[in-house]
Amino acid sequence: MRGGIPLFRFRGIQVFLHWTFLLLPAYIALTGVSEGSSWPVIASDIGQILIVFACVVLHEFGHALTAARFGVATRDITLLPIGGVASLERMPEEPRQEFWITVAGPMVNLLIAGIAFLVLAVMGLAQLTTELFGDISSWTGVLTFLVVANISLFLFNLIPAFPMDGGRILRSALGMWLPRPRATRIATVIGRILAVGFVGYGLYSGAAILAIIGVFIFMAAGSEARIVQQKADRQSLRVGQLVRNDLIRMEPTATVQDAWNALTLIDQHTLAVTDQGLFRGLVGREELRSALQRGEGVSMIGPLTRHVPSVAVEESALTVLERMVQEQLHAVMASSNGAQVGVVLRRDLEKALGPIGTSRTA
Ligand SMILES: [Zn+2]
Incomplete structure (x- = not known):
């Protein structure tokens, strides 16, 4: 249910309107027409829906911007007819962080309701004293609606059940x-x-x-x-269970052409560069291909070597995969008590663990 019509971008977060959202105003218009409502009435009904969804967008940004404070990126925000969804890269497992990220959404609605209520109160006072603001009746209608809609959104989202924010708040508590x-x-x-x-x-x-x-x-x-x-x-899966020892090993002095031939012969994507038996890094088929295209077939593979970080064999495979996704790594070196054991490839981790999903917050 991701993607859709791109609306706008704020702080690097793209807001999409899912096409099914358009069914909502269409439904309102159709029922309005069939019930013989006048166009201004239908327009104001659709206007109310748009106001509610503007508040939903602000609610989602409450989650997304709080997540950003904890270093969690939001891929996008999508508006569905049933509400908004913020796709967070991950949900922190630290209960305190999950709590604040989740609470921030409903708090936005409470804030909007509070501001609208204050403005109403001030306008009410103004009307009592003078007619400074002219005809304010149409504005009080919109403001009252803002108060009611946002209090409703606030209460609905606090229902302590998944997938409502209230469920997450309860869990993190x-x-x-x-x-x-x-x-x-x-x-x-x-x-x-x-x-x-x-x-x-x-x-x-x-x-x-x-x-x-x-x-x-x-x-x-x-x-x-x-x-x-x-x-x-x-x-519970450990990195050590996915170590590979079947990668081709070559010295940094090997030529690009030799490395390419060796990789294509056995249809592999990556080879390990070792120097006197010690792992130095990896070279991928793509780098070799571009080097060949530049006419560097006789150059050494040493300068093309990508150094990869080392992780302990007893580390959780999932934690390592999450780190690799975040740092855009394709491989890490596994070591046991400081000694190199072998290479762990991201695609092996992904195969074993399945894709690490984004966390959706309504
Ligand atoms: Zn929410």
């Missing part, structure tokens, strides 16, 4: 005392109990929307628990 998978399980159970309550109350009172929201929350709660459990399972 529990996570300050409990291990993350356990905190997630407890938050999931609380969310599910609430969801069942919504469905029950919705059916009992005839509020279909509430029942639908309940079903949606119930299903989404389980998926967050699964993601965290899978991640805990994957966390």
